[in-house]
Amino acid sequence: MxxxxxxxxxxxxxxxxxxxxxxxxxxxxxxxxxxxxxIYSLLPPGLRVARKIEGIIRxxxxxxxxxxxxxxxxxxxxxxEESGRYxxxxxxxxxFQDRTGHDMVLGMTHEEAVxxxxxxxxxxxxxxxxxxxxxxxxxxxxxxxxGGLIRVxxxxxxxxxxxHASQEDLERYYMECYRAYQRIFARVGLPEVVAVLxxxxxxxxxxAHEFILLxxxxxxxxxxxxxxxxLANQEVATGRMQGYPEEPLPLEKVHTPDKKTIEEVAAFLxxxxxxxxxxxxxDTDEAGKLVVLLIRGxxxxxEMKLAKVIRAMPVPADEAKIAAAGSVAGFxxxxxxxxxxxxxxxxxxxxxxxxxxxxxxxxxxxxxxFNLARxxxxxxxxxxxxxxxxxxxxxxxxxxxxxxxxxxxxIFQLGIKYTEAMGMTFDDEAGNVRTPIxxxxxxxxxxxxxxxxxxxxDEYGPKWPLxxxxxxxxxxxxxxxxxxxxxxxxxLYTELQDAGVExxxxxxxxxxxxxxADADLIGIPIxxxxxxxxxxxxxxxxKRRDTGESGVIPLEGAVQTVRDWIDVALAAINTTAExxxxx
RNA sequence: CGGGGUGUAGCGCAGUCCGGUUAGCGCGCUUCGUUCGGGACGAAGAGGCCGGAGGUUCGAAUCCUCUCACCCCGACCA
Numbered sequence: 036m037x038x039x040x041x042x043x044x045x046x047x048x049x050x051x052x053x054x055x056x057x058x059x060x061x062x063x064x065x066x067x068x069x070x071x072x073x074i075y076s077l078l079p080p081g082l083r084v085a086r087k088i089e090g091i092i093r094x095x096x097x098x099x100x101x102x103x104x105x106x107x108x109x110x111x112x113x114x115x116e117e118s119g120r121y122x123x124x125x126x127x128x129x130x131f132q133d134r135t136g137h138d139m140v141l142g143m144t145h146e147e148a149v150x151x152x153x154x155x156x157x158x159x160x161x162x163x164x165x166x167x168x169x170x171x172x173x174x175x176x177x178x179x180x181x182g183g184l185i186r187v188x189x190x191x192x193x194x195x196x197x198x199h200a201s202q203e204d205l206e207r208y209y210m211e212c213y214r215a216y217q218r219i220f221a222r223v224g225l226p227e228v229v230a231v232l233x234x235x236x237x238x239x240x241x242x243a244h245e246f247i248l249l250x251x252x253x254x255x256x257x258x259x260x261x262x263x264x265x266l267a268n269q270e271v272a273t274g275r276m277q278g279y280p281e282e283p284l285p286l287e288k289v290h291t292p293d294k295k296t297i298e299e300v301a302a303f304l305x306x307x308x309x310x311x312x313x314x315x316x317x318d319t320d321e322a323g324k325l326v327v328l329l330i331r332g333x334x335x336x337x338e339m340k341l342a343k344v345i346r347a348m349p350v351p352a353d354e355a356k357i358a359a360a361g362s363v364a365g366f367x368x369x370x371x372x373x374x375x376x377x378x379x380x381x382x383x384x385x386x387x388x389x390x391x392x393x394x395x396x397x398x399x400x401x402x403x404x405f406n407l408a409r410x411x412x413x414x415x416x417x418x419x420x421x422x423x424x425x426x427x428x429x430x431x432x433x434x435x436x437x438x439x440x441x442x443x444x445x446i447f448q449l450g451i452k453y454t455e456a457m458g459m460t461f462d463d464e465a466g467n468v469r470t471p472i473x474x475x476x477x478x479x480x481x482x483x484x485x486x487x488x489x490x491x492x493d494e495y496g497p498k499w500p501l502x503x504x505x506x507x508x509x510x511x512x513x514x515x516x517x518x519x520x521x522x523x524x525x526x527l528y529t530e531l532q533d534a535g536v537e538x539x540x541x542x543x544x545x546x547x548x549x550x551x552a553d554a555d556l557i558g559i560p561i562x563x564x565x566x567x568x569x570x571x572x573x574x575x576x577x578k579r580r581d582t583g584e585s586g587v588i589p590l591e592g593a594v595q596t597v598r599d600w601i602d603v604a605l606a607a608i609n610t611t612a613e614x615x616x617x618x
Numbered sequence: 619c620g621g622g623g624u625g626u627a628g629c630g631c632a633g634u635c636c637g638g639u640u641a642g643c644g645c646g647c648u649u650c651g652u653u654c655g656g657g658a659c660g661a662a663g664a665g666g667c668c669g670g671a672g673g674u675u676c677g678a679a680u681c682c683u684c685u686c687a688c689c690c691c692g693a694c695c696a
Contacts (some may be wrong), residue, residue: 072687
């Protein structure tokens with residue numbers, strides 16, 4: 036590629052809308068341009084990185100027996116009604132009508148499509164297991180996209196789906212895929228990506244992992260334990276919270292005029308928030324009952340964890356609902372509520388502390404010295420507490436820390452949610468009709484482009500790993516009006532290409548500073564510089580953006596030298612990938 | 619959906635409060651010349667429906683109403 040002809044202009048000023056450095060480079064380096072909120076066009080460098088990533092994904096998917104297919108972006112409403120998700124999924128599923136008024140959706144994920152595709156192609160256990168995957172555009176009408184390509188509405192995703200005759204086989208394959216993912220992330224230059232336990236959300240299923248790149252640019256909160264390596268998304272993380280047991284004192288009603296919040300009550304009574312119990316109302320559980328959650332006052336509710344307990348999405352209840360249940364907002368008590376109309380859920384933090392202050396179900400009154408075992412006996416404990424920095428690790432004696440991360444991939448043990456709902460079956464060896472068990476596995480391609488840029492960069496631009504760099508070599512010629520410089524650079528450009536090297540040649544008659552600044556922004560790992568100065572010694576200069584090395588090499592044999600560097604660097608990346616997935 | 623912010627040349631911004639010739643500045647772009655190892659210098663140019671619609675006014679980038687888009691925080695999110 037001749038830089039003089041590369042479409043897309045680079046500029047030096049940071050765009051106003053960029054918050055992340057990777058977002059600024061994405062625009063400054065002419066990798067992508069925003070078309071609308073969360074919708075981007077890719078320019079050649081951006082697309083080339085994406086294609087490199089896709090190529091690595093394809094190799095690793097094929098290696099674990101994947102077969103590439105392509106499913107549609109647009110699907111009819113009926114397909115999504117078969118699984119129940121047409122109604123279950125919110126407005127992030129873009130619904131529209133075609134010319135005839137038929138309801139259609141834009142695919143945000145392809146479980147329905149893949150079951151539709153496979154259910155009539157498979158009828159025997161002998162055809163299982165198998166995995167199909169695609170690299171396809173997805174659309175999710177996110178309420179809030181941000182961060183360049185980190186979180187967008189339209190994006191390219193690799194999504195894979197496996198089908199199994201047994202749970203054991205799914206679990207075996209799940210681990211195969213897990214290792215394939217480790218290789219993929221290592222090969223695209225992110226060996227530090229970690230797998231964490233995650234929530235299954237709208238996908239259903241039981242076991243799921245997210246592959247997380249730890250970086251402050253991320254918007255997922257990850258709970259880790261430095262001493263034992265525990266890793267989990269905060270949405271599912273558990274922790275040991277310190278308890279404050281006390282010898283029970285008699286229940287005592289106290290006047291607390293206008294003190295509604297935990298902070299107000301604690302301050303009024305001169306106690307810590309941890310010495311209170313708060314009641315939070317949600318509308319409603321799966322049976323339609325008002326949920327009355329009792330949790331220690333200083334602890335936040337993790338609504339993802341609560342959702343699993345009440346098997347419904349927790350929606351905070353309004354005051355009318357609370358009053359109808361016989362309680363008083365701001366002064367709510369778990370005691371004296373009618374279990375016919377509400378479901379009392381008690382978080383385990385309540386059991387660990389004694390003599391708590393809670394509401395009295397009466398305006399301007401609270402109780403002191405609430406003790407669960409005495410005052411509300413026989414309750415089952417649940418864990419719906421939001422883990423905090425410093426809480427005890429659930430696996431060892433260490434303390435938990437919170438970090439930020441970007442979810443670059445995920446894997447789910449889906450189960451039979453879709454195959455059962457959509458009537459996919461096979462005959463087992465005994466002739467019984469059975470339902471295949473599914474797994475699904477996603478990787479965000481564009482998100483990876485931005486994520487790599489976010490963690491592999493300096494102040495001047497990205498430092499692309501060789502395996503995903505838009506080109507492998509960046510060739511500069513200083514002073515094109517010097518005949519020898521011009522002819523040497525042209526010859527190197529041709530010979531490098533003949534040697535199979537992907538090279539971008541800055542054939543513009545620009546000053547060195549301009550050329551170097553552009554080279555940094557394009558971020559190619561190997562830079563070659565042809566100049567009058569070094570040609571006097573029959574040498575050319577090199578600068579490795581990936582390793583930081585620089586120096587001169589003989590012009591004679593330079594192409595082979597560079598070819599060898601590339602081969603060595605790629606081999607090293609692949610070796611790292613194998614080591615990580617084998618460990 | 620709630621709160622906040624911004625829309626002026628390809629990019630970054632000033633001008634808006636307090637209405638008044640031809641709407642500026644830097645970068646980038648074109649031409650010429652001088653330069654040439656980390657974003658050079660001089661000269662001459664091109665480039666604007668001041669987000670859109672309506673209104674107030676002799677006169678609107680500026681004031682009013684409505685609207686659209688984008689950004690940030692929150693809610694939401696495989």
